[in-house]
Amino acid sequence: MLKNITLGQYFPGDSFIHRLDPRTKLLATVALIAIVFVAQGFSGFLLIAAFVLACAISTGIHLKFLVRGLKPIMFIIIFTFVLNLFFQTEGKELVHWGFIRITDQGLRMASFMAVRLILLVVSSQLLTLTTSPIALTDGLEALFRPLEVIHFPAHEIAMMMSIALRFIPTLMDEADKIMKAQKARGANFETGNLIQRAKAMVPLLVPLFVGAFRRAEDLALAMDARCYRGGAGRTRMKQLKFGTIDVIAAVVMALLLAGVIALNRLNLF
Amino acid sequence: MKKTIIEARDVCFKYEGASTLAVDHVTLDIAEGDFVAILGRNGSGKSTFAKLLNALQLPTEGSVRVNGIIPANEDDCYEVRKSCGMVFQNPDNQIVTTIVEEDCAFGLENLGTPPQEIRARVDDALRSVGMSEFAQASPAMLSGGQKQRVAVAGVLAMRPRIIVFDESTAMLDPIGRRDVFALARRLNVEEGITIVWITHFMEEAALADRLVIMDGGRIALEGEPRSVFAQTDRVLELGLDVPEMMKLAQMLRARGIALPDDIMTVNEMAVELCRLK
Numbered sequence: 286m287l288k289n290i291t292l293g294q295y296f297p298g299d300s301f302i303h304r305l306d307p308r309t310k311l312l313a314t315v316a317l318i319a320i321v322f323v324a325q326g327f328s329g330f331l332l333i334a335a336f337v338l339a340c341a342i343s344t345g346i347h348l349k350f351l352v353r354g355l356k357p358i359m360f361i362i363i364f365t366f367v368l369n370l371f372f373q374t375e376g377k378e379l380v381h382w383g384f385i386r387i388t389d390q391g392l393r394m395a396s397f398m399a400v401r402l403i404l405l406v407v408s409s410q411l412l413t414l415t416t417s418p419i420a421l422t423d424g425l426e427a428l429f430r431p432l433e434v435i436h437f438p439a440h441e442i443a444m445m446m447s448i449a450l451r452f453i454p455t456l457m458d459e460a461d462k463i464m465k466a467q468k469a470r471g472a473n474f475e476t477g478n479l480i481q482r483a484k485a486m487v488p489l490l491v492p493l494f495v496g497a498f499r500r501a502e503d504l505a506l507a508m509d510a511r512c513y514r515g516g517a518g519r520t521r522m523k524q525l526k527f528g529t530i531d532v533i534a535a536v537v538m539a540l541l542l543a544g545v546i547a548l549n550r551l552n553l554f
Numbered sequence: 555m556k557k558t559i560i561e562a563r564d565v566c567f568k569y570e571g572a573s574t575l576a577v578d579h580v581t582l583d584i585a586e587g588d589f590v591a592i593l594g595r596n597g598s599g600k601s602t603f604a605k606l607l608n609a610l611q612l613p614t615e616g617s618v619r620v621n622g623i624i625p626a627n628e629d630d631c632y633e634v635r636k637s638c639g640m641v642f643q644n645p646d647n648q649i650v651t652t653i654v655e656e657d658c659a660f661g662l663e664n665l666g667t668p669p670q671e672i673r674a675r676v677d678d679a680l681r682s683v684g685m686s687e688f689a690q691a692s693p694a695m696l697s698g699g700q701k702q703r704v705a706v707a708g709v710l711a712m713r714p715r716i717i718v719f720d721e722s723t724a725m726l727d728p729i730g731r732r733d734v735f736a737l738a739r740r741l742n743v744e745e746g747i748t749i750v751w752i753t754h755f756m757e758e759a760a761l762a763d764r765l766v767i768m769d770g771g772r773i774a775l776e777g778e779p780r781s782v783f784a785q786t787d788r789v790l791e792l793g794l795d796v797p798e799m800m801k802l803a804q805m806l807r808a809r810g811i812a813l814p815d816d817i818m819t820v821n822e823m824a825v826e827l828c829r830l831k
Contacts, residue, residue, distance in 0.1 A: 419652050451652045454694035503647035510610055510640040511650075511661035511708065512632050522659035522672040 296414045300344045301530060303415050307424025309531040314412045316538050320545055321404045328548040330400050336541055337408055346414050354410045355403065362402050369395035422446045427525055433516070440516025448504070456497060463492050559716060559748050560584035560607060560638075564616035567602055576602040578771035579616070584750065586715070589742045591751045591762035591779070595793045599771035600752050604720045607750060608638040621715050636665065638716040639709030643724050645701035646693075654696075654704050655680065655689040661712045672711075679711040683737060699730025706737060716748040717741065723753065735761070756795045760818060767792060784815040799823045 297303075302310070317337075324330050341351055355362075369391065376390025413421070426443035433439050464474065467488050474485050560583065567577040577599045584590050594600040605611040606618050609631040617624050621637040624630075639661075642648045651657045658676040667675075680686045683703040693701055702722055709717055719738060723731040735751075735758055742749045751762060759765050765782045767775040769792050775782045783789060783796045786804045790796065803817045803826075811830070817823050 419656075447651060451650065451693070454692075455646050500644075500647045503642065503644055504650065506605075506610060507640075507642055507648035508650060508660075510608060510635055510642075511712070512635050512664040513660070514632070514664065518666045519663050520666050520669060520672065521663055522656065522669055522676060524669050 295417045296344075296346050296350070297417075298345050298415065300415070302340060302344050302411070304530060305415075305534055306525055306527055306531050307416050307420040308427055308525060309527065309534050310412050310416055311421075311424050311428060313534055313538050314409055316542070317408045318405055320538075320542050321401050321408075323542065323549070324545045325549045326553060328551070328553045329545045330397070330404070332544050332548060333404055333541070334400070337404060337411070340411055341407070344411065344415055350414065351407050351410055355406055358402070358406055362399050365402065366395045366399045369398050418450050419447060422450070423521075423523075423525060440519070444516075452497075452500065455500070456493065459496055460489065460493055463489055556585035556587060558583045559586040559621055560750075561619040562603075562606070562616070563618075565603075565606060565613045565618055566615035567599075567606060567611060568614050569602075575614075575771050577606065577613075580768075580771070580773055581616075582766065582773065582776075584716075584748060586748055587742070587746050589739070589749045589751065589763045590766060591753060591759040591764070592766045592768060593753060593756065593759040593794060594768035594774075595754060598768040600768045601720055602771075603768065604640070604718050604750065604752050607716070607718050608640050609634040610640070636712060637714055638718060639712060639714035640718045640720060641702065641705050641709060641722045643721040645698045645705065645725065648705050649693045649701060649708075652692055653689075654685065654691050654693060657693065657704060658707045658711050661708055665712070675711045675713070676707075679707040682710060682741075683707045697730060698726045699733045702726065702730065702734045703737060706734070706741075710741070714747065716750065718750040718752065720752050721754065723755065723758065731755075731758075754794075756797065760797055767794065769793075780816045780818055783818065786815075 305313075317333075321330075321333060324333060341348060370387060371385065371391070373388060373391030373394050374386060376388035376393075378386060378388055379392065380387040416424070422443045425446075426439055429437060429439035429442070468474070472485060472488060474482065474489070476482075477485070562580055562582045565577055565580045566575050568575050580599075580603060592600045592603065602611065606613055607620060609620075609625045612625065612631075620634045623633055623637075625634050649657050650660050655676055658679055659672050662672045662675060677686070677689075680689055683706050685700065685703050685707060688696065688700065688704075693704060696704065705722075706717070717738070719734075723734050726734065738749050738751060739761075741747045751758065753759055760779045760783065762779055765775075765777065765779040766773055767782060767789070774792055775785060775788060783800050786796050786800055797818050799817050799819060799822065800815075802823065803813045803815065807813055807815070813826055813830075817826055
């Protein structure tokens with residue numbers, strides 16, 4: 286039952302975006318987030334939205350996955366929309382009803398924020414949908430490596446992330462086993478109110494935690510036995526390499542930025 | 555005369571806060587290319603002794619020389635671990651990464667080996683343990699025996715002179731157990747790697763070149779498996795089992811039938827019985 290959980294939400298494929306170096310994808314996502322905030326008019330947002338949509342279609346991932354990802358943050362989007370709508374009081378008045386005043390400026394700002402949030406979520410989703418968790422940690426480690434000069438633990442963080450990924454299925458299995466063992470002794474995980482159910486989880490979580498600590502100790506010993514001593518002096522079998530497609534991606538991102546700035550200047554709508 | 559690769563001299567080890575020694579004045583030489591089994595019940599000190607062999611623990615008294623090095627500082631410890639690999643009991647808790655071939659590469663990556671060489675050695679090691687087709691698989695999808703073979707490949711990629719198997723078959727099913735034992739045997743015969751096989755299964759210990767039985771942190775019996783098991787009463791007294799045929803031979807001897815005391819297999823028993831006529 287617990288086994289069906291997918292790790293992250295990686296969607297294997299062989300599209301242009303799938304084949305990009307994880308570092309390129311991470312940087313491009315950061316760039317895209319920045320571009321979303323550079324845009325100052327609907328024409329700019331339209332261009333970005335068209336670009337994101339084109340990317341999404343090119344990956345071959347069903348659009349419903351992207352839409353589904355928006356659901357959990359729908360509340361935040363609506364909340365910021367309403368907040369911006371009511372608290373922006375400058376501009377021409379559109380509605381005045383009791384203490385509620387809606388201006389054209391307010392409506393504009395509110396819609397901008399909503400569109401920005403949607404674009405942010407969709408573009409970061411494109412990253413996690415097209416990059417395997419292990420490639421993602423490798424990419425993050427490589428990107429943060431320069432920060433090790435100021436003692437930022439890039440290698441350690443990446444190592445922790447990949448060990449966590451490695452042990453998720455193992456701990457899932459264990460949780461499943463413990464659950465069955467407790468059920469066999471008459472434990473009830475399925476009925477009762479929220480508090481009762483939370484209490485029923487205690488006999489599941491305690492052995493799971495104890496087991497996790499024992500595993501951690503074993504693993505540390507096994508890593509020691511294989512000469513692990515931190516990131517210093519370590520090499521990697523698989524080297525990340527930038528290729529032509531990464532250059533193309535960089536050019537496309539630059540063009541997008543230029544396009545958005547040009548649209549800002551033109552001030553169309 | 556074969557070269558001695560492991561030299562333990564009066565080794566003692568005491569866990570912090572423990573009142574008794576886990577390993578108590580053990581002196582043992584292991585020759586290069588040997589297949590040595592260390593047998594003992596729980597708490598006999600066999601696993602602690604294993605950890606002393608590759609500097610995961612350092613002796614509180616005495617010394618262990620491995621491949622010519624008595625580890626004195628941290629760098630020595632890593633040298634020892636490079637030449638003496640270790641495969642542990644729990645297959646799940648010794649695999650570090652989410653992809654089989656990356657796990658094999660882990661040790662070499664730690665040593666700072668150049669990427670092309672890691673690639674070549676990892677491919678070699680995986681082929682050697684028969685796991686090439688699973689190179690890209692996730693360890694979570696493998697059986698226990700397969701996971702142990704991956705762990706062996708990870709050690710093998712580092713080109714060790716010695717591999718210590720610390721109860722590596724204890725958590726496997728019979729097929730996985732036979733597989734991993736056969737693999738260790740083959741590495742011993744074909745590659746000349748010294749094997750220290752720690753176990754509480756008498757059947758496995760009987761197949762080694764040399765057998766050491768530990769009890770209470772000390773070496774209780776030592777020698778060729780045949781001559782060790784021949785001391786049936788002593789072995790049983792140590793809480794261990796002896797091969798069935800040895801027990802049968804002893805019972806028959808007790809009934810006055812003249813049989814030699816080193817019969818181990820059914821075949822040998824049949825030959826000896828036929829000779830009686």
